[in-house]
Amino acid sequence: MTAETADGREGPGATPRDSTALLQTKGLTRHFRIGGMFSRSYLHAVDDFDISIGERQIIALAGESGSGKSTVARLLAKLYQPTSGEIYFQGKPLSAVRSRRDVLRYRGEVPMVFQDPFASFNPVFRVSHGVQRCLKLHRGELSAQQRQEEAERVFEAVGLTPAGDVLQRFPHELSGGQRQRVGFAQALALRPKLILADEPVSMLDVSIRIGLLNVMAQLRDEQGVSILYITHDLASARYVADRLIIMYAGRVAEQGPTEEVLASPRHPYTQLLLSAVPDPRAPLGVGAETDRGEPPKVIDPAPGCRFRWRCPLAIDECQRVTPELSPLAPDHEAACHVARSGAEVKAF
Amino acid sequence: MSSAPGNDVIGAAPPGDAAGAAGAVLSVRDLSVEYIMEAGTVEAVDKVSFDVDPGEFIAIVGESGCGKSTLLFGIAQLLVPPAEITQGSVIFKGHNMVGLTDKQLASVRWKDLSVVMQSAMNALNPVKSIGAQFADAMQAHGVTDKAQIADRSAEVLKMVGIDPIHLSSYPHQLSGGMRQRSMIAMALLLTPDLVIMDEPTSALDVVAQRSLMAQIKELQERLGFAVIFVTHDMSLVSHFSDRLMVMYAGRVDEFGPTRQLFDSPLHPYTIGLMEAFPSIRGPKVPLTGIPGSPPDLARLPPGCRFAPRCPQVMTRCREESPGLYHVNGTLVRCFLHDQRGEVGE
Numbered sequence: 001m002t003a004e005t006a007d008g009r010e011g012p013g014a015t016p017r018d019s020t021a022l023l024q025t026k027g028l029t030r031h032f033r034i035g036g037m038f039s040r041s042y043l044h045a046v047d048d049f050d051i052s053i054g055e056r057q058i059i060a061l062a063g064e065s066g067s068g069k070s071t072v073a074r075l076l077a078k079l080y081q082p083t084s085g086e087i088y089f090q091g092k093p094l095s096a097v098r099s100r101r102d103v104l105r106y107r108g109e110v111p112m113v114f115q116d117p118f119a120s121f122n123p124v125f126r127v128s129h130g131v132q133r134c135l136k137l138h139r140g141e142l143s144a145q146q147r148q149e150e151a152e153r154v155f156e157a158v159g160l161t162p163a164g165d166v167l168q169r170f171p172h173e174l175s176g177g178q179r180q181r182v183g184f185a186q187a188l189a190l191r192p193k194l195i196l197a198d199e200p201v202s203m204l205d206v207s208i209r210i211g212l213l214n215v216m217a218q219l220r221d222e223q224g225v226s227i228l229y230i231t232h233d234l235a236s237a238r239y240v241a242d243r244l245i246i247m248y249a250g251r252v253a254e255q256g257p258t259e260e261v262l263a264s265p266r267h268p269y270t271q272l273l274l275s276a277v278p279d280p281r282a283p284l285g286v287g288a289e290t291d292r293g294e295p296p297k298v299i300d301p302a303p304g305c306r307f308r309w310r311c312p313l314a315i316d317e318c319q320r321v322t323p324e325l326s327p328l329a330p331d332h333e334a335a336c337h338v339a340r341s342g343a344e345v346k347a348f
Numbered sequence: 349m350s351s352a353p354g355n356d357v358i359g360a361a362p363p364g365d366a367a368g369a370a371g372a373v374l375s376v377r378d379l380s381v382e383y384i385m386e387a388g389t390v391e392a393v394d395k396v397s398f399d400v401d402p403g404e405f406i407a408i409v410g411e412s413g414c415g416k417s418t419l420l421f422g423i424a425q426l427l428v429p430p431a432e433i434t435q436g437s438v439i440f441k442g443h444n445m446v447g448l449t450d451k452q453l454a455s456v457r458w459k460d461l462s463v464v465m466q467s468a469m470n471a472l473n474p475v476k477s478i479g480a481q482f483a484d485a486m487q488a489h490g491v492t493d494k495a496q497i498a499d500r501s502a503e504v505l506k507m508v509g510i511d512p513i514h515l516s517s518y519p520h521q522l523s524g525g526m527r528q529r530s531m532i533a534m535a536l537l538l539t540p541d542l543v544i545m546d547e548p549t550s551a552l553d554v555v556a557q558r559s560l561m562a563q564i565k566e567l568q569e570r571l572g573f574a575v576i577f578v579t580h581d582m583s584l585v586s587h588f589s590d591r592l593m594v595m596y597a598g599r600v601d602e603f604g605p606t607r608q609l610f611d612s613p614l615h616p617y618t619i620g621l622m623e624a625f626p627s628i629r630g631p632k633v634p635l636t637g638i639p640g641s642p643p644d645l646a647r648l649p650p651g652c653r654f655a656p657r658c659p660q661v662m663t664r665c666r667e668e669s670p671g672l673y674h675v676n677g678t679l680v681r682c683f684l685h686d687q688r689g690e691v692g693e
Contacts, residue, residue: 064553175641205411206580207624210637232553239626239635262628276558277628280586280610 021052022193022226023076023110027085030071034299044298045071047250049085050325053194058220058227060237060258062273063247064295069230072247073196076228077112078103090193108138111187115199117179121171127182128167131155134189154188157223158215177208184215194226195219201236213240234277238262246270249298249306252325256332266334268311268347275348305337313338313347372399372439373541373574374423379436381415381422384429390645392418394598395436400542405568405575407589407606409582409621411642415598416578420546423576424463425453441541458485462535464528466547471531472519478505478530479515485537504533507567525556532564542574549584561588583625586610594618597643597653604678614680616658652683660684 028049031042046068053059061069074080076087078094087094089106097106114120121130131151135142142150155163158181171179180200187195197216201209217240219225231237237244237258244258246269254267265271296306305311305318315337323335339345381393392415400406410416421427423438425445438445440461445453457463465471473481482501491497502512508529519527528548535543545564549557565588568575579585585592585606592606594615602615613619620638640657643649649656652665664683672679673686 064555177641205642206582207411207621207638208641210624210626210635211639213626214634214636234554235626235628238628238632259632272555274628276554278558278581278583278586279628279630280583280622280625281627281630 020054021088022055022057022090023053024088025049025051025076025085026088028072028075028082028087029084030068030075030080031083041299044250044301046075047298049250049252051245051252051255053226053228055193055226056220056224057243058216058229058241059243059245060229060231060241061245061247062231062234062237063253064232064273066249066295066297067247068250069247070198071250073112073198073228073230077110077196078106104138108190109193110196111190111192112196112198113180113183113187113200116203117176117183118203120183121179123171126168126170127174130182130186131167131189134186138190150189151185154185155182157188157219158182158185159211160185175208176204177211180204180212181215184212184219188219188223188225192225194228196228196230198230199232200229202231202233209236210239216240234262234273235279246273249295251306252335253307254332254334254336255325256329260329260332264329266328266332266339266345267307267336268313268338268345269307270334271345271348272310305335311347313345371401373402373404373441374400374576375437375439376423377437377439379419379422379438380434381418381427381431382434383431388646392431392598392645393422396595396600397436398593398600398603400574400576402541403568403572403574404591405565405577405589406591406593407577407579407585408593408595409579409585410595411580413642413645414595415645416580416595417546419595420463420544420576420578424457424461424544426463454488458535458540459489459538460540461542461544462538462540464531464535464543464545464548466550472527474519477516477518478522482515482534482537485534489538491538500537504536505530507536508533508563525552525560528552528560529563532560532567536567536571536573539571540573542576543568545575545577547579548577550579550581557584561585564588582621594621597648598645599653599681600672600679601654601682602678602680603672604680608676608678614675614678614685615654615682616660616684617654620657620659652681 028046030046031044033039033041034043035041049072061072063069071080075082089110097103121127128151131154132147135147135150151167152163155166160166160178160181174182183200184195201212204212213236216227216229220227229237229241241258243255244261245255246253246261246267248269253269254261254265261270262274265274296309298306303322304320305314305323308314308318311318317337321337323337323340325333325335326340327333328339336345377397378395379393379397380391380395383390383392396419408416408419418431422433425448427433433446440456479501483497486497486500501515505512505515510526510529510533514522514526522530532548549560552560561584564575577585577589589606591604592609593600594602594617596617602609602613602618609618610622613622623635624637626635638657643653643656651667652658652670655661655665658665662683670681670683670686672681675685
């Protein structure tokens with residue numbers, strides 16, 4: 001694996017490099033050893049993952065469970081160390097961020113918002129406690145008065161008003177939607193550049209999901225924050241995200257501007273995902289009905305496309321060669337041999 | 349407690365007909381379920397009535413805490429204290445299920461009525477193979493012939509698209525989708541007339557979810573059992589259910605043919621729910637969702653329970669409780685559609 005990622009894959013197949021990118025990954029790879037103590041089997045959770053996140057951008061990372069999306073978030077949050085590859089934040093490699101002070105600063109600039117708003121708050125403290133602690137730890141220069149003002153400012157920014165009142169509540173007094181807003185407010189208090197949001201709305205009721213998606217768009221537009229929005233819901237990704245990355249079995253299957261990817265999906269997997277989204281306003285498609293497959297557990301894989309077992313278009317090359325991401329339209333890439341050959345891809 | 353008339357049921361028998369509507373496989377009448385606790389009583393299901401015809405697919409949608417699962421458990425007689433049925437009847441194939449003993453219920457369960465739970469992981473026994481669990485259910489209902497058990501088990505597993513070789517597999521060896529499919533296979537072992545499903549697909553991915561839905565629908569049409577399907581995701585059932593019930597804060601807010609509900613929703617809550625889903629293909633428009641959150645069932649607002657969040661609220665809504673009104677074959681609990689009274693201000 002390492003040999004494959006070491007060369008950085010520059011050239012026609014490489015991701016367009018944006019020198020002004022806020023965060024970039026190059027050949028980011030994470031393997032987990034599985035099985036017993038002497039096992040030499042490795043689960044390839046993330047392989048050769050190249051993405052680039054700009055300023056003031058919402059990037060949606062979509063895929064089925066087990067596709068590696070949460071592992072990506074944890075790698076970016078420095079909770080996991082990459083097996084190989086590198087993450088560049090504002091042009092600097094993350095492997096050089098080592099000292100406690102630097103790590104703390106990085107975590108303040110790239111905070112995380114978690115999926116479950118019912119499990120991520122300490123029930124015995126008022127919600128102001130969490131924000132205050134963030135502020136004390138990351139912005140020690142503020143006085144108590146300034147901390148209170150800052151806490152109120154971020155609560156108002158996410159629509160928790162009156163902020164002074166909400167700050168004094170306990171988590172159980174807030175609804176799921178409000179708690180998730182508190183999560184974003186805490187992240188915002190750190191003056192972040194990029195918020196890693198791992199399925200932030202999937203536990204919320206449908207009637208309040210939209211409100212939170214609107215908060216995310218507002219944070220981008222008014223506070224200039226970028227957000228990595230991890231989701232399995234393509235419709236919500238379309239609603240809020242500027243760019244869309246489709247992940248399958250640890251690799252990027254397709255990426256590009258959201259509207260473009262969804263309007264003309266080039267990877268068979270993207271087409272399958274799209275056909276499975278229930279849409280009461282559209283007639284029933286037939287694609288997903290015939291599909292019985294599941295994402296493979298990628299343990300010590302041989303080369304080849306990881307989608308080939310489910311792909312109706314798979315050709316001989318797909319069995320032998322791992323497809324690289326290749327540009328198919330400006331800023332739109334897919335990792336598919338059939339799409340790269342210029343053939344029309346209509347799998348589902 | 350409210351003025352909600354209990355007799356407004358689509359295709360229902362006249363009020364007071366305890367046996368339920370003729371021909372229906374299940375008739376729920378004025379069913380109320382309360383959680384009786386020291387701190388007070390919470391009415392989770394408030395006088396819900398409906399009929400299920402043989403072979404019909406009924407979907408019940410609502411947000412968490414609206415009482416949809418409690419209603420299902422009330423129908424299946426699976427409630428445990430502090431939940432209790434305080435009123436109403438559940439007539440299944442002519443017999444009232446409310447008040448039956450466990451022993452009497454045992455003869456009905458699996459055979460005539462089966463339940464598929466949300467989490468197959470927890471519903472299957474982790475230390476028994478799938479086949480052994482299937483055999484258990486059949487033996488409990490008097491099927492003792494080993495060959496017959498093996499044949500039928502393989503048959504139902506094939507029906508849901510799983511290789512019968514997995515009869516000897518343990519639940520942890522199957523994927524989430526396969527576990528949920530084998531739960532459905534198990535529910536079909538003894539050819540029940542009614543299968544009750546509580547969010548069977550919510551733990552699955554979109555692709556698996558979609559293929560499971562198509563499979564349930566196909567089996568239902570082929571074998572002719574009726575389905576009550578509870579979900580929080582309205583768009584999921586849009587192409588599969590015959591009738592759709594929208595619940596809010598323990599009550600039926602709207603109930604009618606699925607297509608009609610999607611094409612011309614009547615209740616402001618239903619309209620709000622429809623507009624809360626971003627579309628994957630249609631025009632991209634800013635959405636607002638529904639402001640506020642569902643009421644605490646222990647502290648319900650007076651009048652209409654949706655009034656505090658309703659964009660079309662009238663003075664009357666805050667004072668009186670609306671009944672269920674008939675509008676073109678749909679039932680809707682909203683004063684906007686009260687033809688008998690004055691239409692608000």
